[in-house]
Amino acid sequence: MIIAIASGKGGTGKTTVAAALVKVWDRPVQAVDLDVEEPNLALYLKPELTGREISMMEIPLADQDKCTACGACSEICQFKAISVLGEYILTFPEMCHGCGGCLAVCPEGALSPDTRELGEVLWGWAGEIDFLMGRLRVGEAMSPPLMRAAKKRLDSSRDVIIDAPPGVSCPAVNAVKDTDVIVLVTEPTPFGFYDLKLAREAFTPIGAPMGVVINRTGIGDKGVYDYCHATGLPILLEIPYDRQVAEAYSRGEVIVDALPEYQNMFLELSSRIRDLADRRMKEARYA
Numbered sequence: 084m085i086i087a088i089a090s091g092k093g094g095t096g097k098t099t100v101a102a103a104l105v106k107v108w109d110r111p112v113q114a115v116d117l118d119v120e121e122p123n124l125a126l127y128l129k130p131e132l133t134g135r136e137i138s139m140m141e142i143p144l145a146d147q148d149k150c151t152a153c154g155a156c157s158e159i160c161q162f163k164a165i166s167v168l169g170e171y172i173l174t175f176p177e178m179c180h181g182c183g184g185c186l187a188v189c190p191e192g193a194l195s196p197d198t199r200e201l202g203e204v205l206w207g208w209a210g211e212i213d214f215l216m217g218r219l220r221v222g223e224a225m226s227p228p229l230m231r232a233a234k235k236r237l238d239s240s241r242d243v244i245i246d247a248p249p250g251v252s253c254p255a256v257n258a259v260k261d262t263d264v265i266v267l268v269t270e271p272t273p274f275g276f277y278d279l280k281l282a283r284e285a286f287t288p289i290g291a292p293m294g295v296v297i298n299r300t301g302i303g304d305k306g307v308y309d310y311c312h313a314t315g316l317p318i319l320l321e322i323p324y325d326r327q328v329a330e331a332y333s334r335g336e337v338i339v340d341a342l343p344e345y346q347n348m349f350l351e352l353s354s355r356i357r358d359l360a361d362r363r364m365k366e367a368r369y370a
């Protein structure tokens with residue numbers, strides 16, 4: 084079973100929830116940080132890292148001497164990563180998505196494959212927890228290929244809990260696709276409501292059941308609750324606004340370790356997540 088912990092925006096407590104859930108998960112589990120632009124899960128789980136792989140992406144290298152400036156490469160490139168200026172061919176590696184289209188269409192063999200470093204994939208252990216993360220190189224913007232490299236190392240013999248990037252853009256959709264359950268972490272404020280709505284709409288086509296964790300209850304208003312009830316989004320857990328939680332978080336501690344009274348709450352969350360996944364499997368079987 085693969086579970087994504089996502090949120091429509093940053094700062095809602097997504098990593099707090101992911102770390103606590105991993106800690107109470109009572110089956111073999113792999114914790115995966117796919118928030119590759121700002122991976123924080125390791126700060127809480129404190130894994131011992133045992134492996135590292137540099138992730139590279141293929142980009143075109145132009146040979147001016149062979150190029151006839153025909154323009155076929157710039158016409159096919161959707162990302163404006165290669166263009167012809169007069170007789171010169173210019174490449175913009177940071178905009179290249181590595182599709183290989185330009186290399187395929189060049190009639191002169193003027194383009195050859197080169198590589199660019201995207202970042203790194205790291206793995207190790209936090210006690211019994213199998214840990215995996217991607218970390219984007221500083222200044223690099225192309226996170227989906229690095230996330231794909233990290234996803235190749237998902238362990239299918241374990242349940243996988245993914246800390247996804249915040250937001251609803253391409254990286255977030257990449258992280259939550261192919262998952263069995265998507266947990267949306269939000270807060271009961273107008274901002275939380277707006278971003279929850281966006282996240283639900285963006286992730287609905289993926290087809291995985293979704294549930295909501297409302298963090299910092301007691302602040303804000305009823306908008307998030309009304310939306311969940313109106314759309315049938317199950318509320319899986321409510322975490323009260325608690326100064327002790329914020330303090331544990333700022334010390335880099337996992338809530339369920341710092342405040343054992345939260346353990347049952349997260350155990351309950353894990354069983355509700357499994358119920359959602361089981362219901363989906365049953366529906367698929369009888370479809």
Ligand code: SF4
Pocket residue numbers: 141142143159160161162163164165178179180181182183184185186
């Ligand atoms: S590999 Fe694809 S994205 Fe990169 S420059 Fe060529 S056509 Fe554009």
Ligand code: SF4
Pocket residue numbers: 145149150151152153154155156157167172188189190191192193194
């Ligand atoms: S397709 Fe090849 S020959 Fe044509 S402009 Fe691009 S690099 Fe030059």
